[in-house]
Amino acid sequence: MSMSKTSINPFNHDVMPDNTPLVNVNYNGKWIQVPKGLNVVEVTQSQGEFLPHYCYHEKLSISGNCRMCLFEMGMPKMDASRQPVLDANGKPEIAWMPRPQIGCATNVTEGMGIRTNSPLAVDCRKGVMEFLLINHPLDCPICDQAGECKLQEYASEYGSGESRFVEDKIKKPKHFDLGKNIVIDDERCILCTRCIRFAREVLDDDVLGIVNRGGNNTVTCHPGKHFDNEYSLNTVDLCPVGALTSKDFRFKMRVWFLKETKSICTSCGTGCNVTIGSREQTVYRLTPRHNEEVNSQWMCDTGRLNIHYLSGEDRFTRPLSRVKGELYETSWEDVLRQAGSRLKTFSGKQISLLASGRMTNEELFLTKTLIDELQVSLYDILPRQGQGDKFLRSADLNPNSIGASLLGVSNDGKNLQAIKSGIQSGDIRALLVLQEDATEAGLSVEELSKLELIIYVGLAPNATAKAAHFVLPSAGFTEKHGSMINVKGRVQRLNQAHLPPGRAMDDWEILRDLRSATTGGNGIHTIEDLFRSMSAKVPALAGLTLNKIGDHGVQLSLTAK
Amino acid sequence: MSISLTPDFEKKLDEAITHYPVSKRSAALPLLHLWQEQFGYISDEAIEFIAKKLEVQSIHILELVTFYPMFRREPIGKHHIKVCRTLSCALGGAHEAHACMKKLTGAQGDDHGPCTSPDGKYTVEYVECLASCGTAPVMMINEEFYENVNSEEKAKELLKKYQ
Numbered sequence A: 001m002s003m004s005k006t007s008i009n010p011f012n013h014d015v016m017p018d019n020t021p022l023v024n025v026n027y028n029g030k031w032i033q034v035p036k037g038l039n040v041v042e043v044t045q046s047q048g049e050f051l052p053h054y055c056y057h058e059k060l061s062i063s064g065n066c067r068m069c070l071f072e073m074g075m076p077k078m079d080a081s082r083q084p085v086l087d088a089n090g091k092p093e094i095a096w097m098p099r100p101q102i103g104c105a106t107n108v109t110e111g112m113g114i115r116t117n118s119p120l121a122v123d124c125r126k127g128v129m130e131f132l133l134i135n136h137p138l139d140c141p142i143c144d145q146a147g148e149c150k151l152q153e154y155a156s157e158y159g160s161g162e163s164r165f166v167e168d169k170i171k172k173p174k175h176f177d178l179g180k181n182i183v184i185d186d187e188r189c190i191l192c193t194r195c196i197r198f199a200r201e202v203l204d205d206d207v208l209g210i211v212n213r214g215g216n217n218t219v220t221c222h223p224g225k226h227f228d229n230e231y232s233l234n235t236v237d238l239c240p241v242g243a244l245t246s247k248d249f250r251f252k253m254r255v256w257f258l259k260e261t262k263s264i265c266t267s268c269g270t271g272c273n274v275t276i277g278s279r280e281q282t283v284y285r286l287t288p289r290h291n292e293e294v295n296s297q298w299m300c301d302t303g304r305l306n307i308h309y310l311s312g313e314d315r316f317t318r319p320l321s322r323v324k325g326e327l328y329e330t331s332w333e334d335v336l337r338q339a340g341s342r343l344k345t346f347s348g349k350q351i352s353l354l355a356s357g358r359m360t361n362e363e364l365f366l367t368k369t370l371i372d373e374l375q376v377s378l379y380d381i382l383p384r385q386g387q388g389d390k391f392l393r394s395a396d397l398n399p400n401s402i403g404a405s406l407l408g409v410s411n412d413g414k415n416l417q418a419i420k421s422g423i424q425s426g427d428i429r430a431l432l433v434l435q436e437d438a439t440e441a442g443l444s445v446e447e448l449s450k451l452e453l454i455i456y457v458g459l460a461p462n463a464t465a466k467a468a469h470f471v472l473p474s475a476g477f478t479e480k481h482g483s484m485i486n487v488k489g490r491v492q493r494l495n496q497a498h499l500p501p502g503r504a505m506d507d508w509e510i511l512r513d514l515r516s517a518t519t520g521g522n523g524i525h526t527i528e529d530l531f532r533s534m535s536a537k538v539p540a541l542a543g544l545t546l547n548k549i550g551d552h553g554v555q556l557s558l559t560a561k
Numbered sequence B: 001m002s003i004s005l006t007p008d009f010e011k012k013l014d015e016a017i018t019h020y021p022v023s024k025r026s027a028a029l030p031l032l033h034l035w036q037e038q039f040g041y042i043s044d045e046a047i048e049f050i051a052k053k054l055e056v057q058s059i060h061i062l063e064l065v066t067f068y069p070m071f072r073r074e075p076i077g078k079h080h081i082k083v084c085r086t087l088s089c090a091l092g093g094a095h096e097a098h099a100c101m102k103k104l105t106g107a108q109g110d111d112h113g114p115c116t117s118p119d120g121k122y123t124v125e126y127v128e129c130l131a132s133c134g135t136a137p138v139m140m141i142n143e144e145f146y147e148n149v150n151s152e153e154k155a156k157e158l159l160k161k162y163q
Ligand code: SF4
Pocket: A184, A188, A189, A190, A191, A192, A193, A194, A195, A196, A219, A238, A239, A240, A241, A243, A244
């Protein structure tokens, strides 16, 4: 693995520079070569095996407090002249130490012996498990972490079935409010300090700590202060047990019911890689998906929590068409035929189009085709600027501004004023609005009411939908296929986790059908076809397919737009 | 929060910080000791003040204060009765001595922490080994040391000196 030039993490234990020298180590009886400097947890991983651990995390400092990663360690035997003693096969003989060492804080050196499965190692693991569970409330049946709890998993794999602890367990806060998004159950906490180190080292927001002593150790904030960081929910992912839970997600769904779909966050231009957790038609959570080139293992709370509009009661589930001033539900055939034939009655100069930096490349490509075929002269997207930060959040709140420019749909908002005056003067008589609200782009409700035709493609009501003649219900980002280009010029894939509600359709299909109803163009049946025709036309995407973009995206060279 | 310290005391704190040129944070314990010497206990304001002075978050001062039992979060009584409860004394009757002292002084509270009498005169508290294990149970009252405190009479006798 090669490390990106500027990693966002202070520690990357798992990423070794390419030129790291190798050392020979005896791993469970086999001589192997591994990069010098890896620790024993990582060596085990490099062998496709697993040394259980709690406090070790590849992106945090080593703290060595949980003792779960104990292993049996040996060093080469030396003779009187400090030369290694060789065995019959010419390999160094190893002198095994009587006491176990922790794997996370032991970096391999030449000739080191590692036993992770010896009776000593197995026994130590069992002992540590027993200690970790001494004061644990054993409330797994009502714990939200069940299904992804390392304590449960390792207890069943490495622990013993029963507890010998007959004394009273220590009581600690059960649901302490750590911040606006997080609750902590201190009785479940195993004091691994991952959350504390994340806040301190990665966020530079050192507000978490451990108070009291020994068995009474309690992870908390200073009374009256809160862990309200924009990235606080990453600690919920980091927490190996059910101590930290997300207020948004807790008790909503057992994790084993969740279907996991690899996609990206669309709440800003960074395009953090995510896993969508959905069941049936509902998205329950987003969790960050590892991509060292984009977001490492993190995401912001805003992006993570921006999913509830998808299951909003107000979503459009059927196409609507205006009859005598009122919107009525209708069929796709009907709405497309009517909208298409109405659109055809206008010349390109009379039509404007407001697209969105939230659209996928595929949607934008089809939009551009429609623009060209109808010879629409005034079109643009709505730029969305926010406050970025030094960590992940981009100041560009549109997830695909670059795609919109690359595909020729964006004029960076410069045409919005012209569209407005065109409507005022009556030159513009028809407006297509794709996934935006025209009033956000500066048009007033009066101006909208002057238009003879408004076609709105979107997922929920807004001022534009209210004024529209046709409403084409479309899909949210977890409901669609496609690709977007993030602010660094990386093209990444969205995958469909679940279907849009009711009769709503994926936007690219709506645009395809609208296009064939309007200009007759067709011939595209799958999203892959669509991507292929796009990459054939757009040099920056040449040679790419959705398949080639893969789960981690592809960096484009976008020097010439 | 506003706290006014005498210039002398503040100088003392600043001087202590200079002993740790690499990391101010290391001065946390010395500062807490100085504070407790001066005010008798570590108040919430003290924690905030020291945290600010050392440029750390207050939670990290609170961690120390709650870790070390010698730091007090509340003012204690005029006379401080420290009963050893480490093994030898525990076997020799430390718990009885502690209970007896609580009874005689009227001190109240959880045995795990300092128990203070309502009149503010006495605080009874457990401490760890006072290094006189052969004469268990032992205790200290203020800075004086007492051995074999194994009867109520003996305890009453001792308390006479501390009125
Ligand atoms: S709350 Fe979780 S992450 Fe934090 S110390 Fe406890 S177990 Fe570790």
